[in-house]
Amino acid sequence: GQSLEQPSEVTAVEGAIVQINCTYQTSGFYGLSWYQQHDGGAPTFLSYNALDGLEETGRFSSFLSRSDSYGYLLLQELQMKDSASYFCATYSSNTGKLIFGQGTTLQVKP
Amino acid sequence: NAGVTQTPKFQVLKTGQSMTLQCAQDMNHNSMYWYRQDPGMGLRLIYYSASEGTTDKGEVPNGYNVSRLNKREFSLRLESAAPSQTSVYFCASRGRQGKGSGELFFGEGSRLTVL
Numbered sequence: 001g002q003s004l005e006q007p008s009e010v011t012a013v014e015g016a017i018v019q020i021n022c023t024y025q026t027s028g029f030y031g032l033s034w035y036q037q038h039d040g041g042a043p044t045f046l047s048y049n050a051l052d053g054l055e056e057t058g059r060f061s062s063f064l065s066r067s068d069s070y071g072y073l074l075l076q077e078l079q080m081k082d083s084a085s086y087f088c089a090t091y092s093s094n095t096g097k098l099i100f101g102q103g104t105t106l107q108v109k110p
Numbered sequence: 111n112a113g114v115t116q117t118p119k120f121q122v123l124k125t126g127q128s129m130t131l132q133c134a135q136d137m138n139h140n141s142m143y144w145y146r147q148d149p150g151m152g153l154r155l156i157y158y159s160a161s162e163g164t165t166d167k168g169e170v171p172n173g174y175n176v177s178r179l180n181k182r183e184f185s186l187r188l189e190s191a192a193p194s195q196t197s198v199y200f201c202a203s204r205g206r207q208g209k210g211s212g213e214l215f216f217g218e219g220s221r222l223t224v225l
Contacts, residue, residue, distance in 0.1 A: 033212035042200060042219055043153065048212030087152060091212050096141060096160035097168060098204065098214060102152040 002026045004101035006088055011107045012078055020073045020086050020104045028094025032064050032071045035087045037103070043087060046073070075106070083108045112136050116201050116217035123191045123224045131186040131220050133201030141204040142184035143214065144168075144176065146197040153200065159184055191224045198222070 004024045012018040024032065031050035035043040047055050049064035049071060061074040075082055089100045114135045123129055135142065140161045145153040145168075155168030159178040173195060175187045188195060198221050202214040 031212040033214075035214075042216040043214070044216070045213045050212070089212075089214075096166070097155060097158060098143060098212075099155060099169065100145075100153040 002090055002092055002095075002097060002099040004088055004090060004099065006086075006101040006104045008102065009105045009107070011109065013109050014078055014080060016078050017074065017076050018078060018106065020075075020088075020106070022071050022073075022088035022101055024069050024071075024088070024090050024101075026069075026090040026092050026099070028092040029066065029069075030091045030093040032062070033089045033091070033098070034060075034062050034073045035089065035100075037085045037087065039084075046086075078108050080108050080110070082106060114201055114203055114215050114217040116199075116220050118220060119218065120221050121223070123188075123222065125192060125224060127191050128187065128189050129191065129222075130188075131199055131201070131222075132183070133185065133217060134183045135203040135215070136182065137203060137205070137215065138181070139203035139205050139215070140181070141206075142178065143202045143204070144174075144184070144186045145200045145202065146170065146195075147200060147219075148197050156186065156199075188222075191222075193224045196222060196224045 006022045033048045034046040037043040047062040064071040085103045087103045143158040144156040157176040159165045162181045201217040
């Protein structure tokens with residue numbers, strides 16, 4: 001099956017760095033994705049890791065350790081507009097399912 | 111480029127009524143998905159279609175049916191709506207190769223209320 005765990009809430013100040021962790025159990029694990037969702041909106045894709053290591057896209061980076069079934073999303077130089085929910089998701093090559101974690105609400109304070 | 115289009119955006123139903131949510135994508139993607147999201151919750155997979163002609167159950171399929179009409183379209187039907195199905199429904203599609211394997215493109219969502 002597939003299951004993911006991530007913290008429910010994180011708070012940080014503007015300009016800081018925050019890390020959102022995700023642990024997963026996924027048979028046929030193929031990759032870990034991250035999505036951002038603002039209130040009332042649709043989720044939007046941030047990053048994807050299929051291999052171990054760090055992927056960097058601007059202020060956002062994502063890390064994966066397949067041996068530890070663990071990944072994280074790193075947000076640098078936080079801005080107020082980064083206040084949103086962040087979801088990790090795993091794709092199983094066995095089933096074709098893409099399953100989401102419960103989400104982490106990030107609140108950025110001035 | 112429209113991406114993923116869902117209709118309707120809003121719907122109010124009475125318990126026991128039926129309705130179909132429509133979804134279409136114009137990116138030539140093989141895989142399509144239906145999720146529901148309840149307030150303050152994550153997205154739960156209802157049904158998915160890995161390719162044209164195939165559909166499979168997700169995490170919460172009870173009370174729903176789907177049809178993959180062609181490569182572009184994937185509809186979700188509620189045969190007899192219940193208040194527990196009040197939710198926001200998202201359709202998404204996914205490409206096949208490389209980073210596309212993990213990237214879903216979402217529609218804007220359909221907000222359904224069942225009274």
